[in-house]
Amino acid sequence: MALEQKIKVFKWISILEGISFLLLLLIAMPLKYIFDLPLMVKIIGMAHGVLFIAYIAGGLYLIKPMKWGLTQIAIIFGCSFLPFGPFYVEKKYL
Known part of the structure; x- marks a missing residue:
């Protein structure tokens, strides 16, 4: 797969x-x-968990081809814990 993809x-x-x-x-x-309606947490929580793992795996996969330094890596992975963090990463680092 090409880097752009x-x-x-x-x-x-x-x-x-x-x-x-x-x-x-x-x-x-x-x-x-x-x-007192817990069903949405189960549904959205599961989707979020899968996407969170995919985000971390994707970030690890791109470290070498993107030539990210330790500071960039820390910011990218740290942003996964902030509500608007992934949007910042998408605009700033990709």
């Missing part, structure tokens, strides 16, 4: 991971804890 796939993973995190925090969690 790898970057494109990682961009989509990054965007989807960011969206799933926001949905989990802003919709699913309030539904669970305010309205």
Whole structure:
């Protein structure tokens, strides 16, 4: 797979991971804890977990071809824990 395609796939993973995190925090969690409706947390939480793992794996896969340094790697992986972090990574590093 060409580098451009790898970057494109990682961009989509990054965007989807960011969206799933926001949905989990802003919709699913309030539904669970305010309205006692835990089903959305199970559904969105599972999707977010899969996308989170894909984000980390994709980031690891791109370290060498993108020639990221330790600081960039730390920022990219650290952003996976912030609600809008994956969007920042997608715009700044890809």
